[in-house]
Amino acid sequence: MRKRYILEVIDGYLFLLPFIISVAVFLIGPLIYAFFLSFQNFSFLTPQKAQWVGLKNYLDLLHDPVFIKALSNTAIYAVGVVVIELILGLILALIANSNIRGKTFFRVAYYIPTVTSTVAVSVIFLYLFKADGLVNNILSRFGIQGPVWFNSVRFALPSIMMMAIWSSVGTYMVIYLAGLQDIPVELYEAAEVDGANEYQRFWSITLPLLRPVIFFNLVVSIIGALQVFDQAYVVSRGNGGPLNATMTVVLYIYNKAFSEFDMGYASAAAFILFIIIMALTIIQRMIFKDETN
Amino acid sequence: MKKNRVNISGILFYILVIAVMLIILFPFIWQILTSIKSERELWSIPPIWIPKKINLDYYYSVFIKRPFLTYIKNSFIVASSTTVFSVLVASFASYALARLHFKGKNIILSLVLAVSMFPGIAIVSPLYIFMMNVHLLNTYIGLIIPYTTFTLPLAIWNLTTFFREIPFELEESARVDGATYMQTFMRIIFPLAAPGVFTTAILSFISAWNEFLFALVFNTKDMMRTVPVAIAMFPGEHELPWGDMAAASVVVTIPLIIIVLIFQRRIISGLTAGAIKG
Numbered sequence: 001m002r003k004r005y006i007l008e009v010i011d012g013y014l015f016l017l018p019f020i021i022s023v024a025v026f027l028i029g030p031l032i033y034a035f036f037l038s039f040q041n042f043s044f045l046t047p048q049k050a051q052w053v054g055l056k057n058y059l060d061l062l063h064d065p066v067f068i069k070a071l072s073n074t075a076i077y078a079v080g081v082v083v084i085e086l087i088l089g090l091i092l093a094l095i096a097n098s099n100i101r102g103k104t105f106f107r108v109a110y111y112i113p114t115v116t117s118t119v120a121v122s123v124i125f126l127y128l129f130k131a132d133g134l135v136n137n138i139l140s141r142f143g144i145q146g147p148v149w150f151n152s153v154r155f156a157l158p159s160i161m162m163m164a165i166w167s168s169v170g171t172y173m174v175i176y177l178a179g180l181q182d183i184p185v186e187l188y189e190a191a192e193v194d195g196a197n198e199y200q201r202f203w204s205i206t207l208p209l210l211r212p213v214i215f216f217n218l219v220v221s222i223i224g225a226l227q228v229f230d231q232a233y234v235v236s237r238g239n240g241g242p243l244n245a246t247m248t249v250v251l252y253i254y255n256k257a258f259s260e261f262d263m264g265y266a267s268a269a270a271f272i273l274f275i276i277i278m279a280l281t282i283i284q285r286m287i288f289k290d291e292t293n
Numbered sequence: 294m295k296k297n298r299v300n301i302s303g304i305l306f307y308i309l310v311i312a313v314m315l316i317i318l319f320p321f322i323w324q325i326l327t328s329i330k331s332e333r334e335l336w337s338i339p340p341i342w343i344p345k346k347i348n349l350d351y352y353y354s355v356f357i358k359r360p361f362l363t364y365i366k367n368s369f370i371v372a373s374s375t376t377v378f379s380v381l382v383a384s385f386a387s388y389a390l391a392r393l394h395f396k397g398k399n400i401i402l403s404l405v406l407a408v409s410m411f412p413g414i415a416i417v418s419p420l421y422i423f424m425m426n427v428h429l430l431n432t433y434i435g436l437i438i439p440y441t442t443f444t445l446p447l448a449i450w451n452l453t454t455f456f457r458e459i460p461f462e463l464e465e466s467a468r469v470d471g472a473t474y475m476q477t478f479m480r481i482i483f484p485l486a487a488p489g490v491f492t493t494a495i496l497s498f499i500s501a502w503n504e505f506l507f508a509l510v511f512n513t514k515d516m517m518r519t520v521p522v523a524i525a526m527f528p529g530e531h532e533l534p535w536g537d538m539a540a541a542s543v544v545v546t547i548p549l550i551i552i553v554l555i556f557q558r559r560i561i562s563g564l565t566a567g568a569i570k571g
Contacts, residue, residue: 008393011474015389016401018382019445023408026442030419037418044422095310108557109314112321115549117503119521120542124320127327127535134323137339166317174561219410227412230505234525250414250506258510263418270415281410 031274038268043261050264057268067269069244070252077161077248078225085165086217089172090210094202096173097180107177110170118167122234125163126150150235156245160231168224172217179213180206215288219281226277229254249273321546328352328539335536351536352544361541363516364523368545370433371508371519372501375440379497380490382441383448384456388478390449391456392464409446413439417510424511431517439507444497451496455489456482492559499549520545 013020038058041051061067096107113121129135129149136146147155183206191201229250232240238255240247249269257266327335328351330344355361386405390398420439421430429435459482467477483490508519518526524541527534553560 005394008474009395012389012393012395012398015385015393015474015478017385019386019449020401020404022382022442022445023404026420026438027408027411027416030416030423033419033422034415044418044425047422092313095306095313100307100310104557106310106314107561108553109317111557111561112550112553113317115499115503115553116546117505117521117524117542117549119503119505119525120546121320123524123527123538123542124324126533127539128320128323132338134340166320170317178561223410223412227414229414230521233505233509237528250412253414254417254506254510257418257421263422267418270412270418274412274415277410277412 034267034270037264038271040264041262042264042267044263045261053264057265058272060265061269061272066244066247067249067252070240070247070249073157073245073247074226074228074249077157077164077228078222080158080161081164081225082218082221084161085169085172085221086214088165089169089217090176090214092169092173093176093180094206096177107174110173112170113167114170116167118230119234121163121167122231125159125166126235129159150246151242153243153245156235156242160228160235160246163231164225164228168221172221175217176210176213179210183209212288215284219284222280222284223277226273226280321550324539324546325543327535328543330536332536351540355537355540355544359523359537360516361520361523361544364518364520365544367433367512367517368502368519368521371436371440372498374433374437375444375501376494376497378437378441379444379448380452380494383445383493384452384483384486384490385478386445387449387452387456388474388482391453392461392482393474405446405449408442409450411443413443413506417506420507421510429511431512431514435511436504436507436519439511440501440504444500447500448493448497451493452486452489455486455493459485488559492556492562495552495556495560499552502545502549 039052039054041049041053041056043049092110096103096110100106127133131146131148131151135149139146149155149159187205187209188201191205196204227250228248232246232248232251233254236242236246236251238251238259240251240255250273253266253269253273256269257263326342326344329347329349330341331346331348331350334341334344386401389395390401416439424430424435429438463481463485464477467481472480503521504519505521505525508522509525512518512522520541524538524545527538527541
């Protein structure tokens with residue numbers, strides 16, 4: 001019996017070995033290297049000139065107005081996108097879960113934008129929202145002078161946010177939908193017998209039972225939103241313009257490392273983002289654990 | 294009286310459903326219409342909705358004047374290799390996590406979770422240096438490696454869920470007959486979980502097909518670019534080639550839409566596996 005257990009342990013780890021190796025070599029290894037880079041003045045063009053600079057990169061970042069701007073853009077983006085997309089996703093899921101005809105079609109239609117490449121989506125929206133594009137043309141028929149959307153300091157970030165919500169709300173809808181279908185029908189029937197109306201049923205059955213799913217969506221969407229890059233890159237052609245209005249943290253790190261070849265500085269910025277994401281995830285897990293207990 | 298009210302709210306509800314649906318689908322329809330317009334129709338102000346006749350110039354331009362087939366080939370090779378490696382590595386790991394009992398399983402599960410939260414940008418620089426030193430920049434393997442690593446968590450979540458659903462009796466009887474864990478995995482678990490494996494494969498393929506950051510950084514030679522990077526590089530110095538961009542984005546999107554239409558049930562069940570049961 002004991003021998004069999006030992007065999008199971010050995011076999012278990014043998015099966016896990018390819019996964020553990022690939023994570024160790026291609027993720028944890030590079031992460032440790034990035035940590036060392038973040039304390040150096042390093043460019044991959046002249047690696048022999050690398051210098052140890054201590055905390056200089058981190059201290060400089062705290063006084064770097066573009067990095068601060070990138071952080072605040074990313075925070076605005078994340079809060080706006082996550083809140084709207086989680087609420088909208090739930091509403092859409094409730095619609096898709098009700099007894100309407102063509103439910104499958106509805107579900108698939110919402111899901112299509114989520115499998116479309118973010119670059120393709122950005123290109124589609126750039127054309128729709130260009131200064132003399134279709135959206136502004138329709139607005140002008142109602143006497144509204146539309147802004148230059150992606151080229152406007154004020155509207156560029158909200159435009160990217162809108163695009164992100166449009167393209168990912170389907171994912172959250174689908175996950176909510178699965179959660180809704182897991183709620184036992186008997187609960188609703190019992191509530192109906194007790195005379196609870198639709199709103200009461202939603203607030204006292206649907207919402208509480210959906211809590212784990214909401215939490216899951218929250219974690220996934222925040223982590224995704226903090227890493228926004230593709231859309232900002234395509235819309236601003238990589239420079240985060242106009243006037244850094246679409247500069248996100250990841251775009252900033254990319255430019256530092258691969259346009260200005262300042263990899264030490266870029267790695268320090270990446271580490272700050274890494275720590276923010278980890279901290280948020282841990283906080284969310286702690287809150288969630290409290291709730292389930 | 295009451296029945297009448299229900300009908301009106303029912304109709305309003307449907308109008309809402311259709312309106313939302315239009316918002317979702319319209320950008321695609323508009324993009325398809327744009328891609329078949331003539332040069333004059335494309336630039337006309339106010340915009341023309343329906344082109345007079347189907348014009349395939351932009352498709353011609355994308356495929357003949359630009360090496361778009363090469364980009365598609367690059368994307369396809371990278372995405373399908375990623376899918377194979379990811380499913381292979383993930384199904385070994387998932388078999389252990391779903392079916393075997395041993396200490397440290399929870400640590401591995403948290404490792405999977407940590408990887409799924411991991412921001413790619415944190416390791417782009419060090420991986421770039423690594424790839425440069427081993428001469429893997431501008432190669433397929435250079436992209437397949439990070440893609441496989443990053444698709445593993447989702448693949449493992451999915452497959453673990455699917456493997457758990459297979460009855461234990463089947464495995465037990467094989468074990469009694471003296472089969473090793475490897476044999477039971479290959480002959481019983483893997484074949485029985487085929488639908489789950491297939492779902493996982495589709496999801497891995499889609500995420501590798503659409504990936505942008507690593508492809509942009511690692512494969513900078515034009516002939517090694519993947520489709521998303523190629524489209525992002527279409528804009529020239531002055532004018533944006535809207536027609537080419539429309540045609541190209543239609544070409545990359547249509548295959549995925551077809552996949553979703555055919556396999557929607559599977560994809561959706563795969564996507565929710567991690568969230569609901571995990």
